[in-house]
Amino acid sequence: DGGKRPDYLSGLNPEQTEAVETLEGPVLVLAGAGTGKTRVLTTRIAHILNTGRAFPSQILAVTFTNKAAREMKERIAVLVGGAVEGMPWLGTFHSIGVKLLRRHAELVGLRSDFTILDTDDVVRLIKQLIQAEGLDDKRWPAKQFAGMIDTWKNKGLGPGDIPEGDARAFANGKGRELYFAYQQRLSTLNACDFGDLLMHPIAIFRKHPDLLKEYHGRFRYILVDEYQDTNTAQYMWLRLLAQRPKGELQNVCCVGDDDQSIYGWRGAEVDNILRFEKDFPGAKVIKLERNYRSTAHILGAAGHLIAHNEGRLGKTLFTDRRDPEDIKVQVHASWDSEEEARAIGEEIEQLQRGDATGKRHLLNDMAILVRASFQMREFEDRFVTLGLNYRVIGGPRFYERLEIRDAMAYFRLVAQPADDLAFERIINTPKRGLGDTTVRALHDYARARDIPMLAAAADMIETDELKPKARKALFDVVQSFRRWQEMLESTPHTELAEQILEESGYTDMWKNDKSADAPTRLENLKELIRSMESFESMRGFLEHVALVMDAEQNENLDAVSIMTLHSAKGLEFDTVFLPGWEEGLFPHQRSLDESGRAGLEEERRLAYVGITRAKHRCHIWFVSNRRIHGLWQSTIPSRFLDELPETHVEVAETEQSYGGYGRGGGYGQSRFDKADPFANSYSTPGWKRAQQNKTDATRDNWGTRSGHAVEHIGYGESGPRGRTIDG
Ligand code: ATP
Ligand code: MG
Secondary structure, eight states: OOSOOOHHHHTSOHHHHHHHHOOSSOEEEEEOTTSSHHHHHHHHHHHHHHTTSSOGGGEEEEOSSHHHHHHHHHHHHHHHTSOOSOOTTEEOHHHHHHHHHHHHGGGGTOOTTOEEOOHHHHHHHHHHHHHHTTOOTTTSOHHHHHHHHHHHHHTTOOTTTSOHHHHHTTGGGTHHHHHHHHHHHHHHTTEEOTTHHHHHHHHHHHHOHHHHHHHHHHOOEEEESSGGGOBHHHHHHHHHHHOOOTTSOOOEEEEEOGGGOOOGGGTBOTTHHHHHHHHSTTOEEEEEOBOSSSOHHHHHHHHHHHTTOSSOOOOOOBOOOOOSSOOOEEEEEESSHHHHHHHHHHHHHHHHHOOTTSOOOOGGGEEEEESSGGGHHHHHHHHHHHTOOEEEOSSOOGGGSHHHHHHHHHHHHHHOTTOHHHHHHHTTSSOOSOOHHHHHHHHHHHHHHTOOHHHHHHHHTTSSSSOHHHHHHHHHHHHHHHHHHHHHHHSOHHHHHHHHHHHTTHHHHHHTOOSTTHHHHHHHHHHHHHHHTTSSSHHHHHHHHHHHHHSOOOTTSOOEEEEETGGGTTOOEEEEEEOOOBTBBTTBHHHHHHHHHHHHHHHHHHHHHHHTTEEEEEEEEEESEEEETTEEEEOOBOHHHHTSOGGGEEEOOOTTTTSSOOOHHHHTTSTTSSSOTTOSOTTSOHHHHHHHTOOTHHHHHHOOOOSSSOOOOSOSTTSTTOSSOOO
């Protein structure tokens, strides 16, 4: 290009430079965490724009979340020195899919103003179809079929493509028929589901080569971040757009890390990495080995851990980062999760006041990454008590979750019978045949007499204004609330809470729910009961929750981030806290039960993702006891702890840790036990021996079986390529 090298190129290492400057032909950047893959993509786009090779609208760039897309846009603007006028095709697979489909909806029989159905809509629709077929929807639950359709669509399979066995697996062989009927129905409704946002464009491109050609002309450069977590449908879509006729250049660049593939349970295919070189012959494969994010200790710990996985491509990583403090990865033990939250809170406040070198840290530079969303509760509670700002990323805060709000509504109504909002929320949850008509009647009755709705209900069951069925159902509800209210003073509140959820049928509602996120919701409900234990009374607890809910969630506030490991992908923080490293929780029992060795390896990759988010400090925590239903149960330290190398890890001496807990017999043998943390040799990992003594307790704690091939961990944005759609 003649002139002086632009600034944005000067900081790159030779391999990164090559990845940025190889603009023609297919490029695959395969590299470990923190090696600058995302930075390469961003710089590449800046370079394309800056050298005038393409307009912003001629670049197709795929990120994993909408948030990542926004950040990338901002970074590009900085690099090219000024706002970029639009980048319409920068987003998640789904958001780009919507845009394509709006333009060409008529080609698949939709209008451009089609609606996108959410999961609830989809399930309702399927239920109607199942009933219309004369099938028993209890035996063949709509949610289960919705899950099957989602899986098929992730694999790019339409109704005509699904394997015979799959089709037979549902409704006595009616699976395919139902799938056809479902698509037909969507079309009549001028609607599509999430899977269609990819499936329809694929169908359109296949059927209309001219149109595809047009897009080939438009998208001069194609880029994909977090490539290891693409599913088959996404890959098909990508291949259609990126593969060009012989003689034409295929300017496609994908970056990824097989060790960070953590969405296998949602259909991601890490093999797409291997297919890339086959499908794009002559692809230049670039490896980045220098990590710019983490200290040698953090990298060493993560590298040693992930080396325990068999199915990996393998790569080396090094760092030049020298830190004055040279801190190893710290492993902490706590008695229980309450103490864990307290200790992490103290550590955070200590860093705020100043670390060993006197440096003060911002809360913005710290994150707590949990395996399961229920773990967030303890931290949220603690931080509210401390007055420490926090934000929950990628999902609702604990007390804002649907199942928690429902349960809280029951408790509120018992303690405060005039709480009409609570009444309306739960009167027909679970379903009792008290629909809108009944609620409206109750509402009118209550308004006319200026009494609460629960009181109105008690009155109305004495009249004949309601249909007998509704009256009977309402009678049961009123009786139940009377009983619970009487128990309020006499029964321990946790016991009462549990009883309310059982007797109201609320717990059963989720137990009978076949959807993928039901087990997580049940876990959260258990956690809710547990959280009440530290309060004197139901009222005290309700007040506390009102306070927590009131805590500000201000984007601009300096705040600790709390999120699941799954939503932490691609992010980095100076200090990372990783709590709950215990067998059954992490690795999660459900993954082990359902996917065996593959499940374990995916869990281990998740641990690798967690550790590699840290720049300077990585604190791992495990507790010796978890309280389940008011019963203490011993835990076993995660096997991942024993897979960390001694050279990069040390057991932190926190004041409370090694004082007074004995874990009796078999548990005392992990090298992370109190007495002599490093006494055991590596050849016989402590957890293995501990496992020989393992009781069923751990399984019972965490092994909520769902009978479903996938699980859902409560986070929003990081769905399959960003389930939230911006554009
Ligand atoms: P992950 O696998 O976690 O997504 P990544 O490979 O995408 O990581 P980036 O997030 O792009 O890595 O980069 C990690 C950190 O290293 C960022 O803070 C980035 O700015 C920095 N970095 C990358 N390349 C360089 C470089 N050449 N010089 C200085 N800093 C760099
Ligand atoms: Mg990245």
